[in-house]
């Protein structure tokens with residue numbers, strides 16, 4: 001790969017000191033940041049390519065630790081419902097009706113939105129069938145991802161959508177063998193039992209065992225999202241959700257739980273002791289009327305919190321800007337105006353996401369030796385602060401910016417978005433193909 005010089009206006013490093021650098025540039029070689037120095041100390045002619053982003057703010061790419069690419073086609077088709085009805089009436093029947101082509105179209109639309117919105121790394125909960133297609137698309141798109149086949153072997157909510165325990169485990173194992181650490185380590189495997197209500201205890205426990213065979217892989221599931229859900233979990237297991245996970249030994253620093261809204265004191269202690277990670281999805285939590293997770297408390301307890309948009313039908317966007325803004329605002333009426341400050345939220349969206357995934361040595365901040373997963377933002381617009389300096393740069397990003405301000409995106413030093421446009425996907429093409437596949441899928445749903 002060629003050597004690149006990126007001339008930056010401002011660099012928000014998200015390093016340990018929280019350095020914000022003005023008048024600096026970045027050298028990138030073989031996908032890694034090799035040097036960060038004052039712009040005048042670089043000589044441009046030794047680089048193969050020079051990008052002049054001196055009007056832009058360069059930030060680390062966002063890390064979303066809970067998304068469902070397979071659901072992008074269903075955006076706007078499952079609104080104004082609570083979790084269990086939302087799954088029963090729409091999401092499970094739709095996911096069940098995916099074929100390879102509809103799943104491919106869904107993944108493309110999701111990855112397009114994520115990349116053009118500045119998200120460079122995701123943890124995706126896949127779907128039960130055809131998961132190979134999602135991996136193919138993750139690999140070819142250039143995004144960084146952890147993903148895995150969604151595992152469901154019990155399903156009282158929508159009984160058709162489940163499979164044999166052994167098949168689920170064997171297929172997950174073979175996908176992990178094929179895709180964990182593929183694309184030069186850009187793609188990793190995350191085992192994905194859906195949630196307690198759709199998984200047998202045998203599945204939950206055996207999946208944990210096989211996950212340990214793949215160093216650097218993750219265990220990704222949902223927990224404690226909705227009151228009806230935790231009531232049903234208690235009926236099934238006799239315990240609260242996180243207590244139950246702890247009792248069967250599936251928690252730990254490789255486990256990421258989406259949501260963690262309805263938890264008791266004992267469960268907070270368990271999360272802390274086991275170093276289990278919480279992925280906070282504020283839009284989805286509000287839209288499904290699930291509740292507001294006590295994120296300030298988790299942070300006080302040093303429990304890992306990162307952010308995700310969850311699925312397009314429960315959000316209905318995949319924008320990290322929306323999640324950051326909401327993560328900050330929803331806590332303020334409860335915990336006061338200084339809770340969830342802009343800088344705190346920005347760290348959750350970047351370095352804390354990287355830590356949750358266990359790849360903080362590689363991504364999550366702009367530092368020499370790290371991978372060049374970079375985003376250039378244009379903060380020079382009438383809807384943004386007129387003066388942006390070190391004192392309010394996080395505010396400008398969290399409270400006044402959106403995906404439309406994302407101009408340039410790089411993953412592993414590869415240029416994926418230029419001037420706000422995807423260099424990977426043709427926007428019209430994926431839109432029309434998605435529409436066609438959705439219509440076919442809805443016919444399959446109606447005929448079942």
Ligand SMILES: [Zn+2]
Nearest residue numbers: 222258310311
């Ligand atoms: Zn989810």
